[in-house]
Amino acid sequence: MGNAMPLVCWFEEVNKDSVPLVGGKCSSLGELINAGVRVPPGFALTTHGYAQFMRDAGIQSEVNGLLDGLDHQDMDKLEDASRTIREMIESRPISIELEDLIAESYRKLSVRSCIPAVPVAVRSSATAEDLPGASFAGQQDTYLWVRGVDSVMHHVRRCISSLYTGRAIAYRMKMGFPHEQVAISVGIQKMANSFTAGVMFTIHPTNGDRSVIVIDSNFGFGESVVSGEVTPDHFVVNKVALDILERTISNKTVAYTVDRKEQKSIATEVPFERQNVQSIIDDEITELAWMGKQIEKHYGRPMDIEWAIDKDLPAGGNIFILQARPETIWSDKPKAPATSAATSAMDYIVSSLIAGKRLS
Amino acid sequence: MKFPVPHDVKAATIPGTEGWERMYPYQYQFVTDDPERNKYEKESFWFYDGLHYPEPLYPFDTIWDEAWFLALSQFNNRIFQVPPVRGVDHRMINGYVYISPVPVKDGAEIGSRVPNFMERAGYYYKNWDALEAKWKVKMEATIKELEDLKISPLPDLEDISVVNDAVGESKGYHLIKNYDDLINLGIKCWQYHFEFLNLGYAAYVFFMDFTQKLFPSIPLQRITQMISGIDVIMYKPDDELKELAKKAVALGVDQAVAGNRDWVAVKAAVEKLPKGAEWLAAFEKARYPWFNISTGTGWFHTDRSWNDTLDIPLSGIQTYIGKIKAGVSIDRPVEAVRAERDRITAEYRALITNEADLKQFDELLGCAKTVFPYVENHLFYVEHWFHSVFWNKMREVAAILKDHGMIKEIEDVWYLRRDEIKQALWDVVTAWATGVTPRGTFTWPPEIEWRKGVMEKFRQWSAPPAIGIAPEVIQEPFTIVLWGVTNKSLADWASVQDAGDPDKITELKGFAGSPGIVEGRARVCRSAQDIRDLLEGEILVAPTTSPSWAPAFAKIKACVTDVGGVMSHAAIVCREYGMPAVVGTGHSTKVIKTGMMLRVDGSSGAITITR
Numbered sequence A: 001m002g003n004a005m006p007l008v009c010w011f012e013e014v015n016k017d018s019v020p021l022v023g024g025k026c027s028s029l030g031e032l033i034n035a036g037v038r039v040p041p042g043f044a045l046t047t048h049g050y051a052q053f054m055r056d057a058g059i060q061s062e063v064n065g066l067l068d069g070l071d072h073q074d075m076d077k078l079e080d081a082s083r084t085i086r087e088m089i090e091s092r093p094i095s096i097e098l099e100d101l102i103a104e105s106y107r108k109l110s111v112r113s114c115i116p117a118v119p120v121a122v123r124s125s126a127t128a129e130d131l132p133g134a135s136f137a138g139q140q141d142t143y144l145w146v147r148g149v150d151s152v153m154h155h156v157r158r159c160i161s162s163l164y165t166g167r168a169i170a171y172r173m174k175m176g177f178p179h180e181q182v183a184i185s186v187g188i189q190k191m192a193n194s195f196t197a198g199v200m201f202t203i204h205p206t207n208g209d210r211s212v213i214v215i216d217s218n219f220g221f222g223e224s225v226v227s228g229e230v231t232p233d234h235f236v237v238n239k240v241a242l243d244i245l246e247r248t249i250s251n252k253t254v255a256y257t258v259d260r261k262e263q264k265s266i267a268t269e270v271p272f273e274r275q276n277v278q279s280i281i282d283d284e285i286t287e288l289a290w291m292g293k294q295i296e297k298h299y300g301r302p303m304d305i306e307w308a309i310d311k312d313l314p315a316g317g318n319i320f321i322l323q324a325r326p327e328t329i330w331s332d333k334p335k336a337p338a339t340s341a342a343t344s345a346m347d348y349i350v351s352s353l354i355a356g357k358r359l360s
Numbered sequence B: 001m002k003f004p005v006p007h008d009v010k011a012a013t014i015p016g017t018e019g020w021e022r023m024y025p026y027q028y029q030f031v032t033d034d035p036e037r038n039k040y041e042k043e044s045f046w047f048y049d050g051l052h053y054p055e056p057l058y059p060f061d062t063i064w065d066e067a068w069f070l071a072l073s074q075f076n077n078r079i080f081q082v083p084p085v086r087g088v089d090h091r092m093i094n095g096y097v098y099i100s101p102v103p104v105k106d107g108a109e110i111g112s113r114v115p116n117f118m119e120r121a122g123y124y125y126k127n128w129d130a131l132e133a134k135w136k137v138k139m140e141a142t143i144k145e146l147e148d149l150k151i152s153p154l155p156d157l158e159d160i161s162v163v164n165d166a167v168g169e170s171k172g173y174h175l176i177k178n179y180d181d182l183i184n185l186g187i188k189c190w191q192y193h194f195e196f197l198n199l200g201y202a203a204y205v206f207f208m209d210f211t212q213k214l215f216p217s218i219p220l221q222r223i224t225q226m227i228s229g230i231d232v233i234m235y236k237p238d239d240e241l242k243e244l245a246k247k248a249v250a251l252g253v254d255q256a257v258a259g260n261r262d263w264v265a266v267k268a269a270v271e272k273l274p275k276g277a278e279w280l281a282a283f284e285k286a287r288y289p290w291f292n293i294s295t296g297t298g299w300f301h302t303d304r305s306w307n308d309t310l311d312i313p314l315s316g317i318q319t320y321i322g323k324i325k326a327g328v329s330i331d332r333p334v335e336a337v338r339a340e341r342d343r344i345t346a347e348y349r350a351l352i353t354n355e356a357d358l359k360q361f362d363e364l365l366g367c368a369k370t371v372f373p374y375v376e377n378h379l380f381y382v383e384h385w386f387h388s389v390f391w392n393k394m395r396e397v398a399a400i401l402k403d404h405g406m407i408k409e410i411e412d413v414w415y416l417r418r419d420e421i422k423q424a425l426w427d428v429v430t431a432w433a434t435g436v437t438p439r440g441t442f443t444w445p446p447e448i449e450w451r452k453g454v455m456e457k458f459r460q461w462s463a464p465p466a467i468g469i470a471p472e473v474i475q476e477p478f479t480i481v482l483w484g485v486t487n488k489s490l491a492d493w494a495s496v497q498d499a500g501d502p503d504k505i506t507e508l509k510g511f512a513g514s515p516g517i518v519e520g521r522a523r524v525c526r527s528a529q530d531i532r533d534l535l536e537g538e539i540l541v542a543p544t545t546s547p548s549w550a551p552a553f554a555k556i557k558a559c560v561t562d563v564g565g566v567m568s569h570a571a572i573v574c575r576e577y578g579m580p581a582v583v584g585t586g587h588s589t590k591v592i593k594t595g596m597m598l599r600v601d602g603s604s605g606a607i608t609i610t611r
Helices: A016-034 A048-055 A059-067 A074-093 A096-113 A132-140 A149-164 A166-177 A282-299 A345-355 B006-011 B037-043 B062-079 B107-126 B128-146 B161-166 B171-214 B220-225 B233-250 B263-271 B275-288 B309-324 B334-350 B355-403 B410-415 B417-432 B438-460 B477-498 B530-532 B547-554 B567-579
Strands: A006-009 A042-046 A118-126 A144-146 A184-190 A196-199 A212-219 A233-238 A242-246 A254-259 A262-267 A303-310 A319-326 B044-049 B086-094 B096-103 B467-468 B506-511 B511-514 B517-524 B541-542 B558-561 B582-584 B598-603 B608-611
Touching: A006 B582, A016 A048, A016 A118, A016 A184, A016 A282, A016 A319, A042 A048, A042 A096, A048 A096, A048 A184, A059 A074, A059 B086, A074 A149, A074 A166, A074 B567, A096 A149, A118 A149, A118 B220, A132 B511, A144 A149, A144 A262, A149 A166, A149 A184, A166 B037, A196 A282, A212 A254, A212 A282, A233 A282, A242 A282, A282 A303, A282 A319, A345 B107, A345 B171, A345 B355, B006 B037, B006 B086, B006 B467, B037 B467, B062 B086, B062 B171, B107 B128, B107 B171, B128 B171, B128 B355, B171 B220, B171 B417, B171 B477, B220 B334, B220 B511, B220 B567, B233 B275, B233 B309, B233 B355, B233 B547, B263 B275, B263 B309, B309 B530, B334 B355, B355 B410, B355 B417, B410 B438, B417 B438, B511 B558, B511 B567, B517 B558, B530 B547, B541 B547, B541 B598, B558 B567, B558 B598, B567 B582, B582 B598
Parallel strands: B517 B541, B541 B558, B558 B582
Antiparallel strands: A006 A042, A042 A184, A118 A144, A118 A184, A196 A212, A196 A303, A212 A233, A233 A242, A254 A262, A303 A319, B044 B096, B044 B467, B086 B096, B506 B608, B511 B582, B517 B598, B598 B608
16 A cells, blocks of 8 residues: 555455454455455545544544533433434535545446446444444444445445444443544445345354355345344355255245335345245355355354355356454354374274264 | 064064964064063064165075174174174064164173273274285185085986995985085175174274264265275276276277177177187186176175176176267276365365364274275175175076976075075985985975965065164164164155155155266166166166166266165265265155156255156
8 A cells, every 4th residue: 555544445455454444344355355255346434534534524522522421321311412423423524535535436446347336335344343332333334235426425424423323432431442542444345236145154153063164045135144034045065075965945035135216225025936946056055165165264264254146247256255254153162072082993993882872 | 762562563464474484594583482582572672674675585585694693793792792782683574684783781791891802803903904815815715615516416327437436425415515515605604794894884983973073064975985995896897897898999899799788699799700709708707706796785696696697797898888989988087086085084184173183083084994995895705706606506406406396496496494495405315316206396386386475465564664672872883884874764765655656756865975966867777687778868766786787877977776875886986976876765766767857966865856
């Protein structure tokens, strides 16, 4: 990067060490892109950009004033303050310099995508994953199918304002963390026009088996799977050989798609005749699992991955990774060894014979 | 788990079969007159060995069941002393064999058996390769003895040499003696069969077991893949056919070889060609021993060998000639198989995060690889080579019984127990010596007719998968392997039986034998004879396959079998060819008809009939 403190930067310019600059989500996308993983292109308003915004808007002192003397346990008052602050942030114009930078990047993204006013997902990307308030905000704020500069600006502000939800404020107050020191980044990423999307674990979420990849999928955007709104199709893939070991096709009633008139993401009913149809084809499952395997290899640990399959692109280049983070439930648990102490084959056979095999 | 009481199952005699018990050894019966034995039988767990015996046993064919009853139990209990288990007991209901491992119930006794087992089994594991080499020598000597055994007809007048050489023995005595020798060689061969087998199974089972502990979702086929690519002689017969195909092309006799389905006609045509004699000599050379390969499992007299039916290997040679002409390689992809084995093993190893687990895995994998060749190779020596020769020697005995009017057809001999045959031979030789008519000419033919009817009724009966009281754990290696396969299969098969009308079934379940999914047209081949009808790209549906079916795999794109587990021939060969297999489906050959469209998923073990 030419500028040591860029206000805006492309995903490919950052990597896993860029969390202070672009937050966890965006830095992870940069890391993936640089590892050769197919990720929809995009850019981030950096934490410097955020600081610049707050400075230009000149609201930090106002914000502090509103929060001064509040009790972190008085949620009603905090919510009131939160509403005022968020309205303030969302209504203040972004400085021309910042607006120009974001608009220019958005234009370039549209050119790169060969789509005028390319639809994007706007997401907050928190810098302090260990701050539950911050990560809370980060999880909350995802805006799908945002089109046009004005709308992008608007949703960037909404992401920024998510730093001041009642719960985030309360948490910082309780922890004695100064509000002016928190920072947030916002990612603006080309939307995959997903026919199918979902999540993938490179470890079995129920038994911790590292030799499988588990994929959940539904039609449309991945939100229906992530939020748990539908029972998705479920596949267990052998990580070593990449063949499908189990497949469960569910009755999928709801999917998120684009309302073409309104140009926004909406929940719709899946047409009856498609509800019980497998939402991802076998070849895609194999390719996706292969990608999951590469990502795990890159990070050196089991991963939790969001993905989408773009309906506008041909097979072989249409599967995208939207998010990848380390799996924590099993990976952080010390794995109980299958054997107490390694013995000779003979000793193992004798002790196993004596233990016997349960009838099932 | 509680299953039906054995004695209740037996008591419900199929009408018209009353008295069937006399067709089998008396100790195979569940009893009610001996309270102590009755109690033991009721409290034990018996399961139907459907993997080995898909059909009721002919009285004579019971010989191999008795042979392994003795052999397995003695090695377990009297030779190696497997700590927690004695032998495996056998019973029979309506011609179906039930087996039951006999546990050592006293903990102290189990403990006292451990040092013996460690010493004795340890000796075998440690010296496996050297002992296996010895085994091969013993086995080949036994087979040689069998091949040299002469079953001669009884002459009206003994040859003059009997007088001149002062032999002092008659052909009548020789017949009795040679029949005894024949039977004893069979029993001996099965002694050897189990010398290594249970130790091999134990190494195998616990390697699988450990790997499944590490990776709960690992398919069994992937575990077996880690032991694939090791040279085993079961491929040899097929390799011989490939060589003969290459040679036919090289010598320019391929058109004549491929010109007719009938071996006699082909032979006549090839003989006329300038280099025909050279090819025929190579063919004859390949036959011994490699065409002593059974077209079935070899367990039953109905399983004929390539040598018995030369049209079958001929059709294999013809398939390969076709491939060579089309410029397709017919060599087994051994290098690719080994590379894939090594890749898979390395990737799974890399997923083991714990040092102790890694060491244990390596130990057990090494042991499984050591035992693998025996676990495969014994089949060729015993079930294929020995048995194929043995059944034909028995047919020579039967021919003599037929000559003397004891049985109507040679193939009637299988309806007699082997001790009944001995009695019948005594009847024959004494009557022959004396110059009178054997008593059996009057008694055996109607008895055999009756037995044929009984067997027919037995075939209609469906044997309950298990009877008696199940223990919590099974500790006998052979039983673990067998029950593991049997239990799951029987559950899947039962669901098909419940479905009733086979024409309405659209889904079949079996073991995921070899991964991948294909769709294609079914070709049902009930015997090796049928495989010559296979067309390129069809899906083979067979009761089971054996090495003698190998040429079929060059034509098909998937395989489905009724019987077998992930270590069955069909599964192993399909993995080598990289095509899907679903094995042990129970009913495929009954449900699926030639020409039906199938979707075979060898990764999940599902077959969909799209019709």
